[in-house]
Amino acid sequence: MSAAKDAVGRDPQLNEGWFNNHTVFFIPQAQRDALTDQAFAQNEVIFQHGGLRVLAAPWKYAFCCKIDRLAGGGVAAAQSYDLSDAVHYLARYLAQQKLTSVPLATVKQWFTGYSLRWTANNDGVIKRLNAAYKTNVKSGSWSTCYDLELTAPPSSAIYFDSYLPSSKRPERIQRLIKLTGGLIRYQVGFQTGVPRAINPHRIGEANVDLFPDTWPSDKKASLRPPVPPFLVPAVIDALRNSPKFGPLISLVPGEADGFCAQHVREHGGMVLTSDSDLLAYRLGEAGGVIFLTDIDGDMENRTLSAPQYRLADLCRRLSIKPDTGIQHLAFEISRDPHLTLEQAVERTKRGEAASVSEEEYSKFISEYLSPEVALTSETNQASALDPRVSEIALRSLQTSGIVTFASKDDSPSQDPKDSRLEMYLPFLLDYPSRTSAWEASKRVRQLAYAVLLSCRKNDNIPTVFEMRRLQSISSGLEIEVPASSEIDSLGTSLLALVSKIETSMGKPELKWVILAIYQDIVMTMDREGYPLSLELLRQDARGKLDPCSWDFIHLLAQVQATYYSLRMLHQILEFSKHRAGALTTTLSELSQLLSRLPPLTDFPSLRTFEGTLSSVREEECLSCLEALCADFEDAIFLIKSVRQPQNSRNSKKRKNMASDEGESKPRLSNPRSNNPFDLLAGTGD
Secondary structure, three states, X not given: OHHHHHHHHHOOOOOHHHOOOXXXXXXXXXXXXXXXXXXXXXXXXXXXXXXEEEEOOOHHHHHHHHHHHHOOOOOOOOOOOHHHHHHHHHHHHHHHHOOOOOOHHHHHHXXXXXXXXXXXXXXXXXXXXXXXXXXXXXXXXXXXXXXXOOOOOOOOOEEEEOOOOHHHHHHHHHHHHHHHHHHHHHHHHOOOOOOOOOOHHHHHHOOOOOOOOOOOOOOOOOOOOOOOOOHHHHHXXXXXXXXXXXXXXXXXXXXXXXXXXXXXXXXXXXXXXXXXXXXXXXXXXXXXXXXXXXXXXXXXXXXXXXXXXXXXXXXXXXXXXXXXXXXXXXXHHHHOOOOOHHHHHHHHHHOHHHHHOHHHHHHHHHHHHOOOOEOOOHHHHHXXXXXXXXXXXXXXXXXXXXXXXXXXXXXXOOOHHHXXXXXXXXXXXXXXXXXXXXXXXXXXXXXXHHHHXXXXXXXXXXXXXXXXXXXXXXXXXXXXXXXXXXXHHHHHHHHHHHHHHHHHOOOHHHHHHHHHHHHHHHHHHHOOOOOHHHHHHHHHHOOXXXXXXXXXXXXXXXXXHHXXXXXXXXXXHHHHHHHHOOOOHHHHHHHHHHOOOOOHHHOOOOOOHHHHHHHHOOHHHHXXXXXXXXXXXXXXXXXXXXXXXXXXXXXXXXXXXHHHOOOOOOXXXXXXOOOOOOOOOOOOO
16 A cells, blocks of 8 residues: 555556455455454545545554565565565554554564464564664654665766657657647546646655556556656756766767667666667677666665666577677567567567568668767757757758768758758647647747847748647647847847836746736737636635646646746857857847746746745736736736736626627727837836
């Protein structure tokens, strides 16, 4: 049950494996009712959703079962986590009973009561248990993870992708379609909002399983939200800030797999990865692979261990050729993923596919032969960017001939679609029934694209294609890029907008949220809608805000998109400065302003956003919004309804009346500027 509780911390939907009757067959019939009664009396709830409540087994029973298995008396073999589980169960029992220890004689009585046999092995297990308990509970250092001091070998390196070749596009599109489908299924499965078993106030404490070794098979448990959108750049930031690991970081202009393979081929060692494709690379005689899912921790001895896969050993055990056997095996599996390993090995030994489909095999194996390396120094400047920002930066320089790659795949193409620029935006957890959460902050990214394309030679690209949610194979959303002559004007307007927000409030940390809310209001009022941000602020004022609703989730995603779009703009401004040697005065001031953006780990989250919205309802924030939206009469009325939520019915009525009267747009006192960042006319300085 401890494992079940941990699973709930990561994902509130328990796999059907937790609800089976297998274990009960090993519990004597006479004990089943007593154990059930003890579980009810203990009343330790490990999961609750709707009408379902799951209780933990009695702690002393769970403790005895773990000790029995560690001593070799269990039905199944002992596992690495059994000792830490036993420590945890004992600690919970002692806390519940308000005790500091339990006599060994009492534990033996428990064993007898549960029809378990005490042997000499149990005495040894108890000694290990006592040592682990003193280390992890009495010392106050109890934790569900291992705090190990990691020492990197001298030739260690950590590689991240910062550019993917054109050949990967179909795979990326399919992955994006799959992510979109998963998000839609997740929303349909939880139509009223994200599962309430997720406590937004404790979400930051939950464990994140980055490398799950199994996935749930039942339909309900397979409904999972997307992976946190900024996970990779946040990890890179954390590693860069580490004096130990920072020097090992490299964002490479190609797939990281190839660079990892080249590294161990030249220096020896092991590649730590979750991708089995690494086995198909040339790793050298001293190179091998360790899969992250195989790493096992020993809390008692504070060590990590994992099996190593060396190509020479694998080829010898499978009786295939040591030089090309693994590549042929990978090719057979890629052609027919339904083959068993034994079937694939037999086909590899016969060498049929590689000889019959020689051209297909050559194409397949070419991507494993060597990494794609940029041939100019421009990639050093891009290595400071987030991977997806780096990718569009390098692609923009490549299509204008400034950067070239040592890859046949990315040689100049006559196909027009290969010269276009695509930005694969991080996949957000937003409401699929609403417009993409990236839409409201589009103007910021348009400025970023304009600055980036100004780094090119004389030719110009008028549009960038943004890859957001995709339900079918698509070219993405075409985004118009402002002309280079407009860049300074747009930068000045954005500076003025943020400065006006900053000077209107005593809490500078809220200026980015206010900007995001302003963007939501402008986008929605232009479309004659009701701004989601003001609706949620009104709900908060009435005490009706639901932090698990899809509307709340969507507004959070919109705010996150604004923050990340500003981060993109700042990174591209710095990239442009390094390439050109200097920025204009306006863009330099804008870059300095954006340098004060919070780090990714401090972006609004489910854990913090409810409190952030409450802070926005303070007088100075609402006054700031009123000043920004002075020309939107209906928006002003809606902001006032946040101050006076009891009048919100009148607000809704007013909105409906305007619609019934056939009014085509919210009323404006002055025409709006075409500049998307201009403060609306009449708002003052």
